[in-house]
Every structure is written in structure tokens, then in C-alpha cells.
Amino acid sequence: MGIWPDLQQGDRRMRVKTGQNGEHFTFCRICEAFCGLVAEVADGKVVALRPDRSNPHSRGHVCVKGVNMHAVTHDPDRVTKPLKRKGNVGEFIEIEWEQALDEISDALRSIMSEHGTEAVASYLGNPTAFSTNAIMGFGEFLGAIGCRKFYGAASQDTNARMLGNYVVHGAPYPFNIPDLSRCDFLMIVGANPLVSNGWGICAPRMRHDLDAIAARGRVVVVDPRRTETARPYEHVMVRPDSDAWLLLAMMRVIIDEGLADTDWLAAHSEGWGELFDAIARIDPVAAAARTGLAFDDVAALARDFATSERAALYAGLGLCRGYHGALGAFLYNAFNALTGRYGRPGGTRFGLNLIGAVKPFGGGHGAPYTRIGHIPSIAGMLATAMLPADIEEPGEGRVRALLMSAGNPVLSAPGGAVLERALSQLELFVSFDFYVNESNRLATHILPTPTFLERADWPFVGMGKLLQPFLQYTDAVIEPVGEVRDDYWIYCEIARRLGLDAPSPSPEKQAAARRGELADPVGQLDAAIRQGPAGDRYGDNPDGWSRDRLRDYPHGVMVENIPDDFDKWQERIAHADGRLRLWHPLIAAEFDRLLASAAPxxxxxxxxxxxxxxxxxxxxxxxxxxxxxxxxxxxxxxxxxxxxxxxxxxxxxxxxxxxxxxxxxxxxxxxxxxxxxxxxxxxxxxxxxxxxxxxxxxxxxxxxxxxxxxxxxxxxxxxxxxxxxxxxxxxxxxxx
CATH class of the missing domain: 2.40.40.20 (Barwin-like endoglucanases)
Known part of the structure; x- marks a missing residue:
């Protein structure tokens, strides 16, 4: 089995039909861990969920949220029929699908005809990313109608990280992640992976991974709070919003003491000289004081990291959410580069890629800009803090219609009261969701979509973040409750009423659909996997995988004969020369802003x-x-x-x-x-x-x-x- 000591193939089983009584093997789609689940079905309902101990990737791990998802699926408060607002905010009546789709399509057509496509905006909530049909289909649908205003949860969590990647790697995606199986010194900044299950990584047994690292070395958790992850390991308690100061102080020590791998930097990066010059402006003692730590402790931590043969820095959303999140996210990558950790065993790496060519959603940094404030987008995602002004401020491009997928920005975005006032002014507000939440209560229409137990799917967003070669496919466990409809079906029906052939009407996709190869995005992903390194290549590789073959292995499979190409990390860099960029005018400005900032x-x-x-x-x-x-x-x-x-x-x-x-x-x-x-x-x-x-x-x-x-x-x-x-x-x- 080579480098994959735990490699095993899931048990082969007869296919269990959707809705059939008995045990169904599926997987959770709440976070990137994608833990295996066993769903017990009786009379068309999921009556219990438990961890799938035969899943070769998660091996029995699952969190308390995953095993309670059937309570959402069968919740009496759940929306299971299209709703239309009637009367005051929060007052709805049930209507038929044909009426709902006709009204929405007519309103979209009228708004775009009178005000242009800039009058239509979208909001992408976190759960959307964990449904292949929703995330891929929503992007295709918005592109087909000409919507370019993409608001969403990203500006509350990942935009800063995507900017750091854009500067250093040349593109917002993919994220670099620690090589957990070989790491001996893991420093965690602004993350709580024992609760989040490892943000940015598809590693469902995170507790076991961290315990193994601690047993052979060290796990150091830097956080203002003694989190669930900090408690069992080494905790460095810092002041909030001081991550950039800590990393800069440590980098100054590493450079001053000759511990930086300058040969590696010269061979693999550009701009490291400018980075060194900027760091030379840092007073490491004063920087350490901003963190609340003694300089000697910061220096010792820096030396230990730099001299460890197999070390990596891992950072989460906490690094992104302060007043200097973009600089912190850049320094995360630069810190890993400083001692040559890219592509080094136990260092930082990119996840395995088992998918053939899949066009990523979004772009880099810059256009489109927000209409109010002229704030740049990151990977196509706009600053949600500017959405209220985009709705309320008069002028060309004023938002009059909002299409929202699985979001609740009134509770999860800034300025909830201002946003609530703005959302109530929309001419059309369509939510694709399964609750009347605090944001949806302001909608004109709510269209009910499936929970993950009611839809076929792949662990899509985890496929680019794998540390081990794993594949799994699941059919729907049960038929949709009530009149719930699949997200992609809804997009297609609205698009058809607008005179579009499909959400993505390219001739190539239409021809493939006629051959039965590409239908919804779940089917499109099957085609991508079949053409990827683990795929059957449409029969040319008899040992390869496809959706049909994976149906006979419902626990999922660890894929054999997949090389661990983490050392080919430069192929994942978007800069034409495959080299890291360790300085940029955007970073220079942020560096100056940090130095000018007062202690909070x-x-x-x-x-x-x-x-x-x-x-x-x-x-x-x-x-x-x-x-x-x-x-x-x-x-x-x-x-x-x-x-x-x-x-x-x-x-x-x-x-x-x-x-x-x-x-x-x-x-x-x-x-x-x-x-x-x-x-x-x-x-x-x-x-x-x-x-x-x-x-x-x-x-x-x-x-x-x-x-x-x-x-x-x-x-x-x-x-x-x-x-x-x-x-x-x-x-x-x-x-x-």
C-alpha cells in the first residue's frame, strides 16, 4: 500500500434503493469532514442516524450535529411547499410550484428589462457549498441570467484567506493545508479544529491526527481563548487581533538568526527580498508586547518551529476576522515559505486532486467592485457589509431583486438591523431554503430545497482538500419531504421561463446531456471524476471509478495507485512561472497600515x-x-x-x-x-x-x-x- 498505511476499500454491498426500509450508508454534508453516516429508514422516514464505522475515511467519527440532521429533515417547522409573502413581514401563504416559478420569472424579467442585470444580486450562504447541485447550479444560473453581484458568507469568513492566496499563489484557490500524517510540529493560529472538524481540510479524524502529532512532537495552539483544541495541547494565549504581530515577530527572529531557508526562497519565490526589508522595520520586542507575550517566549517558539525538520503552520477563520485579516492571511503563507515548508514532508501542501478539469467559481481580486464604496471583490465575492447600501442608495445599478441560497445574513452578517430594513425594500426577494429564518421572513418567496438526506451527492468541496485518496457517492436516502424540489431543478425551471435553455446552455454541455453523460452538476462531477486520475476514463481504465461503480461501495473507497504528488506543489501555483510571490503592492499598503495602527x-x-x-x-x-x-x-x-x-x-x-x-x-x-x-x-x-x-x-x-x-x-x-x-x-x- 506504500505511503497510505490505512488504505482500505469499503465493503461491497448491494444497492439500497432510495426510501427503502433498513440501513442506508451515506455521509454528512455539514462541514468539510464529510463523515460517514448510517441512516435507518422506516416507512419513508429517517428515524435514526449513527456513525458509519465501515467508512474507510472517517472510520466511525462523526460530530453531534451530523447524527441529528434527520431532526431538520423531518422538522414540523420546515418549509415543504412554496411560500409567498402575504401581508406583513413573516406572513406567508402556501402556493403551487407553477405559480411561484411564474411569479418569480415574471418579476425577474420585468426588473432586468427596466433596470438591467445590475439590479439583481445574489447571496450565497454556507450550506450551499455542501450541495453539489446547489453550489455549481447556482453559479451557472446566475451566470446565465447575467447576475454579477455575488454577496455571501465569504466576506464574513474566507475573503482574507483568498486574498492571501491570490497574492502568494496567484489565485484564491486552492488552499494550502498541513501535511498532518508526517508533521511533527504543528502550530495552529486562530482555529479550533476539534470543534470545526478542520476548516479547509477534508480530514474527518482530526482528533486522532492531532494526538498522533503531539505524541511524536508538538501541537501549539495560539488563541485568545483556551479552546477545546488548546486544552489538550500546548496553549499560547495571545491578545485578540495580534496574529500579524506575532507572525512578524517570529519571522524577524528567524531571519535575524539565519534560520530562514534563503536558498529555497531564491529557487521558489519572488519578492522575498522586499519581504525581508519590510520585516526589518519590525521591532520584535514591541511586536511581541502587542501580543501580550514575552519576547523570549516568542523567540523560543520561532526557533523551535524553524529548526524542526517537519513543521507546518495551520490557520483558520480567526486569522481572517480581525482588523488586519488580509495581512495575517498573507503572512500565513509567507511564514510557511520562510523555512521552505512548501512541498516538504510534514510541511504545507495542497490537497490531492481526484477530479478532472472543473471550472472554479469566481475570479481573483478587483472587479466587480461594490457600487457603493468601490470595494473590490475576492474570487467574485463582494463585501456583504455593502449590501444594505446597494439596496437603499438610489442610482443606476441599485439592487431591486435578491436571490439567496441557504443564507441568514440578518444573523450572520454585519449591521443586522440596517440589513433587515434594506431587505424589506426589495421588489423581489427569493430564498432557496428550508426554514422561515430571520432573513427569509422578509422574502417575497421561499422555495423549499432538500436537506442532504434527500439528495444524491458527492463530497464535492472536500475533493480538493484531501490528504488521503478517498471517493464516495451517495444516492438520496429518502424521497424529498412534501413538495421539496432539488435546487438545480428550480434553477432550470426559472431559466426556462426566462427563455434560456438551461442554467448553463453551452453547446458542449447540451450535447453531453443528450448522450446521457451530463445532466445536473452531480452528473457533471461524475464525468469529471471519470476523467480524473482515479476515474475509469469511460472504460479505458477497468480499475477506475465512476458513479455507477461507487454505488456498489456505499461506504466509500480509499483509492489505490494514486501517487501522493504533494511535492509537485508548484503545478498548483497559478503564477505562470510556478513561483510564490512574497511581496505585492496590496501587502505593502497593509503592512504600512499595521505599523500605523494603535493598540486596540x-x-x-x-x-x-x-x-x-x-x-x-x-x-x-x-x-x-x-x-x-x-x-x-x-x-x-x-x-x-x-x-x-x-x-x-x-x-x-x-x-x-x-x-x-x-x-x-x-x-x-x-x-x-x-x-x-x-x-x-x-x-x-x-x-x-x-x-x-x-x-x-x-x-x-x-x-x-x-x-x-x-x-x-x-x-x-x-x-x-x-x-x-x-x-x-x-x-x-x-x-x-
């Missing part, structure tokens, strides 16, 4: 202000699983406060406290703990429900993003990232 309020003994950061919870996924009783019955989220900060404000554990800034005020329950750095408070986003889901409405909590502002002053201009983390806030004991 609350970080210098200020007894009034604290810095508010978010956090993840293993039972929660943004806002959309809060109607599942087993996940939320533990109680509403709390505001974490350090004992010193609580004492200074006369706050006791469990007290109600007021958290406020110029944008708004919230009343939250305080939880005093030592697991957070002094001067900081932590509260998760996605709470404060008040829509068409009864259990969620009873969870308590508040919408933390009401404290974030909408508009250009609340955006990191270079990346479009919303400034919703590291907010200076006033925390006081609430009046009795």
Missing part, C-alpha cells in the same frame, strides 16, 4: 472597553441548526469574561450584562472563566431568533452582529472582510 482599546489597561471576539460550539452551525432540541437544550450562549475584568465591573457569574458600542446594545448572561485572555470577551454569532422556527425562538441569546456596522467604514477595504470580530465594546452590569 481595552488592551492597555482600559477598564471601560473589552475586545469582543466570537467562538464556535460543537453543537451549533451558524444559525441554521438551532431548531433541533437535542443541540440547543443545554441553554443559551453566554458572554465569557475573565475574572479580572468581571471584578473591575462588579459582575458576578450569571449576571445579566449590557454589551454596547456606537452600533447597538445587547443584554447577555455573563460567564466568568479563566479560559480567556484578560481584556477580552467572547460571544458566538447566529443567535437571537425571532422567526418561523419555534424551538429556535425559545433558545434565548442575542444577535451579536448588531454590534457590527454596515458600510465602508466597517470593511477591511483590501479584502472586503466584514469587521465583526475584535470589536471594542463597553461591558457593564445590567440594571436590576
Amino acid at each position: 482599546e481595552g488592551m492597555a489597561g482600559d477598564t471601560a472597553n473589552l475586545i469582543l471576539i466570537g467562538r464556535r460550539d460543537i453543537r451549533s452551525m451558524n444559525s441554521w441548526m438551532h431548531n433541533v432540541d437535542k443541540l440547543v437544550r443545554a441553554g443559551a450562549p453566554t458572554l465569557l469574561i475573565h475574572p479580572d475584568d468581571a471584578r473591575a465591573r462588579r459582575i458576578e457569574d450569571g449576571d445579566q450584562v449590557t454589551v454596547s458600542n456606537a452600533n447597538g446594545s445587547l443584554t447577555l448572561a455573563a460567564e466568568i472563566c479563566n479560559d480567556i485572555v484578560a481584556g477580552t470577551a467572547s460571544y458566538p454569532h447566529g443567535w437571537g431568533h425571532r422567526a418561523g422556527w419555534n424551538r429556535a425562538n425559545r433558545t434565548g441569546g442575542a444577535n451579536a452582529n448588531l454590534l457590527a456596522g454596515a458600510g465602508a467604514e466597517w470593511v477591511e477595504t483590501v479584502s472586503g472582510m466584514s469587521l465583526i470580530d475584535c470589536l471594542p465594546v463597553r461591558v457593564e452590569r445590567a440594571p436590576a
Whole structure:
């Protein structure tokens, strides 16, 4: 088996038909881990979910969210028939599909005819990425109707990382990831992979991977909070929004002490001289002080990383969400390059690619720009903080119609109150979703789409992030509930009414569809896999894989004879010469902005202000699983406060406290703990429900993003990232 010691092929089984009573082997589509599941079906319903211990990739791992997904599928509050708003906000009537599709198509045609395609915008929510038909089909559909305004969750989570990739690699995708199976020193910055299951990596057994690294070396977690990942390993507690300072201080030590691999940099990169010159401007002692750490500790960490033979830096969304997220994301790549970790065993790498040519969604950095504020897009994604202005500000290109796939920006995007006001002014607001959430209650139409138990699929977004060669395909476990329809079918029906042949009417795809090869994106992906390194190449490779063959291996398979080409990393670099770019005018400007920045309020003994950061919870996924009783019955989220900060404000554990800034005020329950750095408070986003889901409405909590502002002053201009983390806030004991 060579380099894949755990390689094994899943058990061969007879196909189980959709909806048939008994056990169905499928996989979770909540995050990039794509853990295997066993679904127990009785009388057309999924009555239980449990981990699939025969899945050769996840081998029995699954989180509490995955095994409760059937509660969403069969939720009495779920939308299972098209809805049309009738009367006040949140008041809907059920209508037939033909009426809904006709009304939506007529309204789109009228708006585009009178105001042009710039009057139509879209919003892409996180769950969309985990449905092949939704993510690929939505992009094709928007392209077919001429929509170029793509708003979405990316400006709340990944835009900064995509910008860092764009500068260093030449394109926003793919992400580089740590070589977990060979790493001996893993430094984690701004990530909590034991809760997130490894953002950006398809590695479902993350706890086992980290334990193995710690057993043979070190796992160091840099975070303002002692997270679930920090607790079992080494924790370096830093002040929030200081990641860039920490990386720069460490890089200065590595350069000054001759630990940088300059031969490797000269052979594989451009601009490293300019990077060295910029880092020379950093006072490492002062930079360490900005993190709250002693310089000697920072220097020791830098030396240990640089002198370790197999080391990698791994970063998550926490690195992206501060006031200097773009610079931090660039430094993440530059830090891994400084000691030649690209393509080195145990260093940073790109995931295995088992797919043939698939056109990526989106572009680089720049156009299209937001109509208001002229903020650039990243990979085609615009800054969501500018969406309210795009709807409300008069002028050419004003947004009058919004098409939203699986999103809830009123709770997950900045300036919730301003956004809510703007969304209520739209002439057409269509949501493709399965709940009347806080955003959808403002929609003109809600079209019900399937949960992952009701659709056929591949682990699509994980296929470019694999550390081991794995393939799996699943048919739908059950037929769609009620009148739920597949996302791609909906796009096709609207497109047909607009006079388009299909969401993507290219002659090549039409010809392939006539041959039965390409139908929906799930079928298109089958064709891509068949032409890829693991595929059957339409019969030329009898040992290869296709959708039909994988149906007989429902647990999935570890693919044999796939070379681990991580050392060919330069082939994944988009720059024509295959070399990294370690300096860029965009980065020069961000570097200057960092040096000119003052220490944030609350970080210098200020007894009034604290810095508010978010956090993840293993039972929660943004806002959309809060109607599942087993996940939320533990109680509403709390505001974490350090004992010193609580004492200074006369706050006791469990007290109600007021958290406020110029944008708004919230009343939250305080939880005093030592697991957070002094001067900081932590509260998760996605709470404060008040829509068409009864259990969620009873969870308590508040919408933390009401404290974030909408508009250009609340955006990191270079990346479009919303400034919703590291907010200076006033925390006081609430009046009795």
C-alpha cells in the first residue's frame, strides 16, 4: 500500500434503493469532514442516524450535529411547499410550484428589462457549498441570467484567506493545508479544529491526527481563548487581533538568526527580498508586547518551529476576522515559505486532486467592485457589509431583486438591523431554503430545497482538500419531504421561463446531456471524476471509478495507485512561472497600515472597553441548526469574561450584562472563566431568533452582529472582510 498505511476499500454491498426500509450508508454534508453516516429508514422516514464505522475515511467519527440532521429533515417547522409573502413581514401563504416559478420569472424579467442585470444580486450562504447541485447550479444560473453581484458568507469568513492566496499563489484557490500524517510540529493560529472538524481540510479524524502529532512532537495552539483544541495541547494565549504581530515577530527572529531557508526562497519565490526589508522595520520586542507575550517566549517558539525538520503552520477563520485579516492571511503563507515548508514532508501542501478539469467559481481580486464604496471583490465575492447600501442608495445599478441560497445574513452578517430594513425594500426577494429564518421572513418567496438526506451527492468541496485518496457517492436516502424540489431543478425551471435553455446552455454541455453523460452538476462531477486520475476514463481504465461503480461501495473507497504528488506543489501555483510571490503592492499598503495602527482599546489597561471576539460550539452551525432540541437544550450562549475584568465591573457569574458600542446594545448572561485572555470577551454569532422556527425562538441569546456596522467604514477595504470580530465594546452590569 506504500505511503497510505490505512488504505482500505469499503465493503461491497448491494444497492439500497432510495426510501427503502433498513440501513442506508451515506455521509454528512455539514462541514468539510464529510463523515460517514448510517441512516435507518422506516416507512419513508429517517428515524435514526449513527456513525458509519465501515467508512474507510472517517472510520466511525462523526460530530453531534451530523447524527441529528434527520431532526431538520423531518422538522414540523420546515418549509415543504412554496411560500409567498402575504401581508406583513413573516406572513406567508402556501402556493403551487407553477405559480411561484411564474411569479418569480415574471418579476425577474420585468426588473432586468427596466433596470438591467445590475439590479439583481445574489447571496450565497454556507450550506450551499455542501450541495453539489446547489453550489455549481447556482453559479451557472446566475451566470446565465447575467447576475454579477455575488454577496455571501465569504466576506464574513474566507475573503482574507483568498486574498492571501491570490497574492502568494496567484489565485484564491486552492488552499494550502498541513501535511498532518508526517508533521511533527504543528502550530495552529486562530482555529479550533476539534470543534470545526478542520476548516479547509477534508480530514474527518482530526482528533486522532492531532494526538498522533503531539505524541511524536508538538501541537501549539495560539488563541485568545483556551479552546477545546488548546486544552489538550500546548496553549499560547495571545491578545485578540495580534496574529500579524506575532507572525512578524517570529519571522524577524528567524531571519535575524539565519534560520530562514534563503536558498529555497531564491529557487521558489519572488519578492522575498522586499519581504525581508519590510520585516526589518519590525521591532520584535514591541511586536511581541502587542501580543501580550514575552519576547523570549516568542523567540523560543520561532526557533523551535524553524529548526524542526517537519513543521507546518495551520490557520483558520480567526486569522481572517480581525482588523488586519488580509495581512495575517498573507503572512500565513509567507511564514510557511520562510523555512521552505512548501512541498516538504510534514510541511504545507495542497490537497490531492481526484477530479478532472472543473471550472472554479469566481475570479481573483478587483472587479466587480461594490457600487457603493468601490470595494473590490475576492474570487467574485463582494463585501456583504455593502449590501444594505446597494439596496437603499438610489442610482443606476441599485439592487431591486435578491436571490439567496441557504443564507441568514440578518444573523450572520454585519449591521443586522440596517440589513433587515434594506431587505424589506426589495421588489423581489427569493430564498432557496428550508426554514422561515430571520432573513427569509422578509422574502417575497421561499422555495423549499432538500436537506442532504434527500439528495444524491458527492463530497464535492472536500475533493480538493484531501490528504488521503478517498471517493464516495451517495444516492438520496429518502424521497424529498412534501413538495421539496432539488435546487438545480428550480434553477432550470426559472431559466426556462426566462427563455434560456438551461442554467448553463453551452453547446458542449447540451450535447453531453443528450448522450446521457451530463445532466445536473452531480452528473457533471461524475464525468469529471471519470476523467480524473482515479476515474475509469469511460472504460479505458477497468480499475477506475465512476458513479455507477461507487454505488456498489456505499461506504466509500480509499483509492489505490494514486501517487501522493504533494511535492509537485508548484503545478498548483497559478503564477505562470510556478513561483510564490512574497511581496505585492496590496501587502505593502497593509503592512504600512499595521505599523500605523494603535493598540486596540481595552488592551492597555482600559477598564471601560473589552475586545469582543466570537467562538464556535460543537453543537451549533451558524444559525441554521438551532431548531433541533437535542443541540440547543443545554441553554443559551453566554458572554465569557475573565475574572479580572468581571471584578473591575462588579459582575458576578450569571449576571445579566449590557454589551454596547456606537452600533447597538445587547443584554447577555455573563460567564466568568479563566479560559480567556484578560481584556477580552467572547460571544458566538447566529443567535437571537425571532422567526418561523419555534424551538429556535425559545433558545434565548442575542444577535451579536448588531454590534457590527454596515458600510465602508466597517470593511477591511483590501479584502472586503466584514469587521465583526475584535470589536471594542463597553461591558457593564445590567440594571436590576
